[in-house]
Amino acid sequence: MWSEIRLGGKGMMPIKTKTDKYNHMISAFQCDFTLARDGVIKLTDLQKNLDIKDERFIRDIKLLEELEFKLRRGIAEIHEEIKE
Numbered sequence: 001m002w003s004e005i006r007l008g009g010k011g012m013m014p015i016k017t018k019t020d021k022y023n024h025m026i027s028a029f030q031c032d033f034t035l036a037r038d039g040v041i042k043l044t045d046l047q048k049n050l051d052i053k054d055e056r057f058i059r060d061i062k063l064l065e066e067l068e069f070k071l072r073r074g075i076a077e078i079h080e081e082i083k084e
Contacts, residue, residue, distance in 0.1 A: 018076070021063070022063060022067050024060075025059075025060040025063040025064060025067075028056075028060055029060065029064065032046055
């Protein structure tokens with residue numbers, strides 16, 4: 001099974017696959033929140049990344065904001081292969 005994020009949406013062409021652009025950011029946040037859920041780290045540990053202005057963490061937040069905006073506006077779509 002695969003998923004992809006496609007930019008274009010609602011009749012706009014061409015459609016470009018942009019999965020790699022967002023994949024690291026999504027994986028990083030998934031890992032952070034899983035560790036927090038499992039009690040390995042605390043959410044306050046994530047706040048420390050903001051306090052020290054961790055460039056990678058801030059870049060990932062900006063990418064998340066970009067992806068959310070594009071999904072909400074219909075500029076990007078997430079597609080998933082359906083196994084029959």
